[in-house]
Amino acid sequence: MSSLQFTTESSSDGVRERDFTVGDVPGVLWSPASGPALAPLVLLGHGGGRHKKHGEMAGRAQLLVNGGGFHVAAIDAPGHGDRPRTAFDERASAELAAARAAGEPVGPIVQRHNAHVAQLVLPEWRAVLDALQQLPEIGTDGPVGYLGVRMGTAIGVPLVAAEPRITAAVFGLHWPDDLAEHAKRITVPVEFDLQWDDEHIPREAGLALFDAFASKEKTLHANAGRQGELPRFEVESAVRFFARHLGRTAAPQV
Amino acid sequence: MSSLQFTTESSSDGVRERDFTVGDVPGVLWSPASGPALAPLVLLGHGGGRHKKHGEMAGRAQLLVNGGGFHVAAIDAPGHGDRPRTAFDERASAELAAARAAGEPVGPIVQRHNAHVAQLVLPEWRAVLDALQQLPEIGTDGPVGYLGVRMGTAIGVPLVAAEPRITAAVFGLHWPDDLAEHAKRITVPVEFDLQWDDEHIPREAGLALFDAFASKEKTLHANAGRQGELPRFEVESAVRFFARHLGRTAAPQV
Numbered sequence: 001m002s003s004l005q006f007t008t009e010s011s012s013d014g015v016r017e018r019d020f021t022v023g024d025v026p027g028v029l030w031s032p033a034s035g036p037a038l039a040p041l042v043l044l045g046h047g048g049g050r051h052k053k054h055g056e057m058a059g060r061a062q063l064l065v066n067g068g069g070f071h072v073a074a075i076d077a078p079g080h081g082d083r084p085r086t087a088f089d090e091r092a093s094a095e096l097a098a099a100r101a102a103g104e105p106v107g108p109i110v111q112r113h114n115a116h117v118a119q120l121v122l123p124e125w126r127a128v129l130d131a132l133q134q135l136p137e138i139g140t141d142g143p144v145g146y147l148g149v150r151m152g153t154a155i156g157v158p159l160v161a162a163e164p165r166i167t168a169a170v171f172g173l174h175w176p177d178d179l180a181e182h183a184k185r186i187t188v189p190v191e192f193d194l195q196w197d198d199e200h201i202p203r204e205a206g207l208a209l210f211d212a213f214a215s216k217e218k219t220l221h222a223n224a225g226r227q228g229e230l231p232r233f234e235v236e237s238a239v240r241f242f243a244r245h246l247g248r249t250a251a252p253q254v
Numbered sequence: 255m256s257s258l259q260f261t262t263e264s265s266s267d268g269v270r271e272r273d274f275t276v277g278d279v280p281g282v283l284w285s286p287a288s289g290p291a292l293a294p295l296v297l298l299g300h301g302g303g304r305h306k307k308h309g310e311m312a313g314r315a316q317l318l319v320n321g322g323g324f325h326v327a328a329i330d331a332p333g334h335g336d337r338p339r340t341a342f343d344e345r346a347s348a349e350l351a352a353a354r355a356a357g358e359p360v361g362p363i364v365q366r367h368n369a370h371v372a373q374l375v376l377p378e379w380r381a382v383l384d385a386l387q388q389l390p391e392i393g394t395d396g397p398v399g400y401l402g403v404r405m406g407t408a409i410g411v412p413l414v415a416a417e418p419r420i421t422a423a424v425f426g427l428h429w430p431d432d433l434a435e436h437a438k439r440i441t442v443p444v445e446f447d448l449q450w451d452d453e454h455i456p457r458e459a460g461l462a463l464f465d466a467f468a469s470k471e472k473t474l475h476a477n478a479g480r481q482g483e484l485p486r487f488e489v490e491s492a493v494r495f496f497a498r499h500l501g502r503t504a505a506p507q508v
Contacts, residue, residue, distance in 0.1 A: 196465075196474070207461075210476075211450075219485075220450070220476035224469065231473075233498070237491075244487070 004131035015065045022131045025124045026082045027075040028052055029132070030061040035069055037137040040246035043125065043166070044074040045148025045155045048114060049093075051081040060147065060235050067239040070145075070246070071138055075128055077155065078120040088116060107175060107200055114154030115178045125159055133165075143246040147238055149173040149193055149230070161185040168245035170238045173227060175201055176209035183212035190218040191241045193234050198227045258385035269319045276385045279378045280336045281329040282306055283386070284315040289323060291391040294500035297379065297420070298328040299402025299409045302368060303347075305335035314401065314489050321493040324399075324500070325392055329382055331409065332374040342370060361429060361454055368408035369432045379413050387419075397500040401492055403427040403447055403484070415439040422499035424492045427481060429455055430463035437466035444472040445495045447488050452481045 002023035009018045016033045019026070032039065042064050046057055052074040061072040076082050079089035092113040099106050133140045144165050148156040149172040157174075160166045161182040169186070172193030176183070190213050194206040210220045219241075223231055256277035263272045270287045273280065286293065296318050300311055306328040315326040330336050333343035346367040353360050387394045398419050402410040403426040411428075414420045415436040423440070426447030430437070444467050448460040464474045473495075477485055 196472075216478060218450075218478045220474065222464075222474035222476070224472045233494075240487075 002127060002131065004128075004134065013062060013066070015062055022075075022124075022128045024083075025075050025128060026052070027073060027128055030058075030065050030072040031137065032065055032069055032071075038139060038142065039069050039071050039137065040143040040145065040242070041071045041073060041132060041138050042068075042145040042147055042242055042246075043129070043156075044072055045146065045152030046074060046077065046080065047149065048110060048117075048151035049080070050151075052076045053081070060238075063235050063239050064147075064242070067236065068243050070242065071132075073128065073132055075121075075124065077117050077151070078124075079117065089113075105200070110151075110200070111154075111175055111177055114151045114174075117151060118155045118158055118178075121155055122159055122162065125155070126163060129163070129165060143167055145169060145242045145246050147242075154179065157186070158182045160188065168242060170241060171209075172221075173198070173201065173206070173230065174209060175205045176212060177205075179209055180212040183209060184214055187214050187216070189241070189245050190215045191238060192218065192220050193230055194220060194222040195227050195230060196222050196224045200227055256381060256385065258382075258388065267316065267320070269316055276329075276378075276382045278337075279329050279382060280306070281327060281382055284312075284319050284326040285391065286319055286323055286325075292393060292396065293323050293325050293391065294397040294399065294496070295325045295327060295386060295392050296322075296399040296401055296496055296500075297383070297410075297413075298326055299400065299406030300328060300331065300334065301403065302364060302371070302405035303334070304405075306330045307335070314492075317489050317493050318401075318496070321490065322497050324496065325386075327382065327386055329375075329378065331371050331405070332378075333371065343367075359454070364405075364454070365408075365429055365431055368405045368428075371405060372409045372412055372432075375409055376413055376416065379409070380417060383417070383419060397421055399423060399496045399500050401496075408433065411440070412436045414442065422496060424495060425463075426475075427452070427455065427460070427484070428463060429459045430466060431459075433463055434466040437463060438468055441468050441470070443495070443499050444469045445492060446472065446474050447484055448474060448476040449481050449484060450476050450478045454481055 005021050007019045011033050014033050016031045018029045046052055057074055064070045064072045079086045095109045096106055132138050145168045146156045146160055146166050147170040153171040153174040156171055157179040160169045168189045170191045192210045221234055259275050261273045265287050268287050270285045272283045300306055311328055318324045318326045333340045349363045350360055386392050400410045400414055400420050400423040407425040407428040410425055411433040414423045422443045424445045446464045475488055
């Protein structure tokens with residue numbers, strides 16, 4: 001088992017940010033700059049083509065740390081962020097560009113790409129979780145959540161289905177094709193984001209994925225608008241969701 | 255135009271409760287016991303067969319007053335609460351009991367009842383709003399919201415469609431049949447509650463009503479569970495929704 005090595009550290013706006021590696025996998029851990037050390041952990045999955053520290057990721061991390069008092073961890077998926085791009089990624093990018101130029105649906109290409117990346121990153125996430133739980137401020141008994149939409153959902157659904165340590169999850173913005181069978185094995189509380197006028201994912205497809213979760217407690221949040229218009233208040237809702245289900249170390253501020 | 259007459263007044267848990275009448279219509283106004291006098295108004299519609307001060311109504315009012323700093327008003331719909339029951343209500347009750355005993359769907363009976371009550375109460379609500387706006391702590395320029403599920407939605411959808419003074423609304427738990435045409439004329443922000451396993455309202459029917467709203471900003475909250483299991487945190491969500499859209503007089507506490 002690879003252990004976790006911290007590389008760089010900085011702090012701003014109440015958030016302590018530490019880059020780390022676990023074997024070849026580069027990651028980042030955001031934590032409260034002050035307050036009780038021991039706190040629940042939220043794993044954050046990035047979207048396709050994105051870096052683990054993309055502005056969207058950093059924004060979510062800051063809300064989770066400052067609003068919920070959580071530790072928040074993200075890693076670069078294979079072919080993403082600080083990791084070498086592969087021939088598979090190059091090909092997917094080219095196919096996407098061609099489909100967009102031709103006005104053809106991107107769904108099949110995105111789904112194939114996401115399923116491939118999910119398969120590769122699954123053992124990596126589990127090894128990173130092992131390593132994170134060796135840190136005294138996280139611990140092996142602490143609650144763990146997962147938040148990720150788009151490719152973050154393609155990764156997160158099989159991960160949460162396979163990983164009993166994760167006890168609450170926020171997903172969204174994905175097709176059911178590769179995920180419904182995994183979703184049927186998920187029984188932990190789920191919050192699911194769907195864009196009512198998503199230009200890529202048919203409404204019925206998004207609803208079918210939500211429907212597939214076996215969770216007794218699950219909530220669908222569908223907002224008017226296209227895929228890119230997921231409202232920021234849904235991140236604030238995710239913070240409250242994790243505060244309810246992981247226990248909170250401070251009153252949520254959002 | 256009938257003016258508003260206060261009858262009794264009491265206070266508890268930070269909420270000032272004043273019963274009133276406008277003509278023949280009995281109502282109740284819940285307000286912050288302290289704090290700035292001028293505050294937005296939320297109209298609260300009760301469910302079929304319910305009293306304006308049913309525990310569910312009082313609980314919602316308390317969250318809206320204490321969490322959002324709002325004034326909250328409710329009236330008894332015709333045939334409900336402190337108002338005389340009519341032959342129409344007696345017949346609807348008997349039909350409902352017979353359908354339940356026979357294991358037949360109650361939807362057609364409930365919808366017919368709700369549409370009838372909505373038609374009667376619409377001019378009453380508008381007269382009550384006129385009268386409430388004469389109070390200095392509400393005023394004619396202040397923002398107004400509407401919250402009501404079940405029959406509260408059957409009443410609220412035509413009311414909000416007809417009433418430009420209402421600028422944000424929370425609805426839910428209803429069929430689209432009598433309401434979709436009104437919903438298509440509603441453009442103000444809407445939050446809509448749906449129970450994913452509603453035993454009376456087919457999922458597609460609930461989704462169709464949400465779809466009908468012309469609002470650019472609309473959010474569907476669908477929770478696993480039967481109709482009676484609408485989670486309490488959806489009321490807290492409604493408080494935040496009104497705080498966003500009506501402006502708030504205090505930081506929401508929920």
